[in-house]
Amino acid sequence: MKRSARMAVATVTVLLAGVALGGCSAEPTAELTVFGSWTGVEEAAFTAVLDDFQQRHGIRARYQGHRDVSQVLQVAIERGRPPDVAVLPRVNDLQRYVNAGQLASLEGAVTTDPGAAAQLIKLAPKVGPNGTRNGRDLAYAVAIATHLKSVVWYDPTELKKFGQDPPATWDELVSLTQRRIGAQQVRWCLAMSSQSVSGWPGTDWIEDILLHQSGQAFYEQWTRGDLRWDSPQVKESWETWGTLLRASSEGTARASLYTTFQTAAKGLFPRRTDAGSTAPRCHLDHQGSFAVREYRPHLPATSSPTTTGPTAPPFTFFPTPSIGAADTSALREVSDDVAVMFRDPKEPKGTRDSERARKLMTYLASEEAQTVWRQQTQDLAFSRRGQAPEYQDEVLAAVAQRLRTGTLCWDASDLMPATMATAFERAVLVYLEAPERLDGLLAELDKIRETGHKAEWLDLTCVPPA
Template sequence: MTIAVATTIALATAGCADLAEPDNPYGEADQELQAASFDAATEIADGEKIGGTVSVLGVLGGNEQEAFLSQFAPFEEATGITVEYEGTRDILSLLQTRVDGGNPPDVVANPSIGQMRTLIEDGDLVALDDILDVSALSEQYDQGLLDLGSDDDGTLYGLFNTASVKGLVYYDPKNYTGPTAPADWAELADYTDKLAASGSTPWCIGVENGAATGWMATDWIEQFFLKGQSLDDWDAWWRGELPWTSDQVKEAFKQFGAIATDPAQVNGGPTAVVSTDFFAAALPMYGDPASCQVTLQADWLATTLPTQVDGVTFPDSIDYFPFPAVEADGEGRVEIGGELLGAFNDTPQVEAFLKYAATPERHALVAASGLWISPNKAVPTDLYPSESGQRAAEILSSASALRFDASDLLPSDVLQAYWAAVLNYITDPSTLDAGLGSIEAVRLSHK
């Protein structure tokens, strides 16, 4: 956050005097934030009504789509540009079909960063270096996120739209007696090992999710890798340059396996890990008595679980801390999920849309929605309406390095092999070498 940004957001009201009216079209966010966004959009358009439309393809529907569009209502009012959003749950195939058919949307908001990188490599996306202020972006966004949206030459093609913080260790403060700010993994593991030795099960883990069963296990492995190996190895891993049979990958699997394959460490034992739904896995923390004390999940659990379990509130009965560093160099590293914006058409409307989408003023509305974490570090964390959101934003903004979910960057066949190998490993640890070898064979098929 900078003083200039905070002042702009807090004080700008000119040019949008009717925002207090009951028929205000901008949604429920604070009126001063809406006014600041209106002024930012007005400046982008040089005070002119550009008119026309921007078509956006994304995955949002229902309330989430309404919240997204409300962030652009000040932009529409200021510029005269209409934002037309099309939501789909099958964005991978629909987007590729439209690109292949020569009928892509103007803009895509895509959670599949792997697909976006393929579109960059194929030359399908518009370069953003001449549209956006790259020097300003370098101050407001983590370099690792800018790199993900860039080609090998450093030309920017994609900009992060929203983010979620992964790798949070959740607990019930009423039952958990372990460290809440462990200095490293060894300190947390010392507590959970002693708990297991006493006959109490420390960890709640479930990785079942239908056709996507296994992704929660990859989140675990990636925490050990990101916090325990070098960033160069991490980047080489998801880029397909590091063998899956390498010591680095094998070590991360084994560190996860020390928990997930041990009946003393995990609620219900390995069989329950692979058969329990990823959300339901946290519920035994609230049993009578509780049958486990800690679980791993992303920032959304802090707001979702209280809606499903009576009497649970943050931070009284659900709280979290970041997964601790495994090695000293891993301190402060954070894994995230999120969406990347990219453009297929270069028009005045698209350029204005992207410029506005990148502003701290628009990202203040992202924060105020309470639905997402903004990847823009210039957004004050006190704009998030919940304490859990504020803390997640602080974790993201203060990260020593950000890295996107590695599994979501993999080719689909490599990802499928990854899931299969880790599921087999949980139930039969003797399959580790064979499983890693099977993923490696798929990796090599891409060479």
């Protein structure tokens, strides 16, 4: 048995044991099992949200975190004991679960809360090789954490040394990466390695470029599986990325294969030693809003968020500029962590502890839960829900503003079936090592698209501002 499979079985065993132990308690407490990808600091913040839920409703939600959510859930489903609620770090398994009838729809308090409307993800089951819709759209998931992409992070002080303001056009961005001060050139904080799955920072790049180069219509056609990988639009996005990286310092692309995005984030800031500060190792970081968590530990104590008034930390971002003549500045790529409620396979007409699970789903979509989450993460928890709260940190306020004033397009690889997304991630790694293989890589990706299960592709469209 592979190591990942053994770990998945062990995690499912822990989940089931937790339920059994709860039933033997001297003072039985209503319980739910909750599974997600968060561990460490993120798990601690989410656990605080679940503790608040318990205080409000008297229902204990027992959380278990594991980085390989898809594998663990598959094992749990096969054993007939999925968790009551799961938080998925990407939405690409949703359609498969809906097709198989494994999720409970969220009719009720969640769907009648006007503030939660923007968070609901509605799907219909699909069948057959062409992915024919087999029913009406129902809400099956709630986006409980939204991450802004389509941005580039930088240190304003360091960038000014190169004599150029943040770029407003793609040509200016390419020009910026060629700027030098003596032997030092503007470098990208490029990193492809990840504990869970490598290559996803590169897929973010391709997706962002295609969105801002070819526009929303082609992007949505691609995310539905209706646009060939060797189409002019898709191929051009890879080539545009390659041209940008070649304009930067040599060796950046290849070195990124062995660097994690957390390590790359450290390079954005000067290193402080007893002898003084050394120059940063890189200057531009194309990363989602979750990267702020990695930046904060490397800031001076005086730059920490406070409650005494707005602060301006020594990092900020500029949006991905339009590429070409069309104005695509209103488009933003985003990703979501989504909560779903599993049906009890032994109860076709309902779910195990459905009333309790529905209460938790309603709570996770509520402003109360979002408030606790923001407090626990120092305002790093963003939501599609309602109006943005007041932020003391002007950079975080700008992130929240962009989420509420732009057309939000889901991360493309999150909408693809897992097999397609995995192949995309691997192709990115090969491309960085051998860009001359692009035509072959795109042909291989398109073969997977053509032979895959069309019914598993999500057809979620970009969402304009409310």
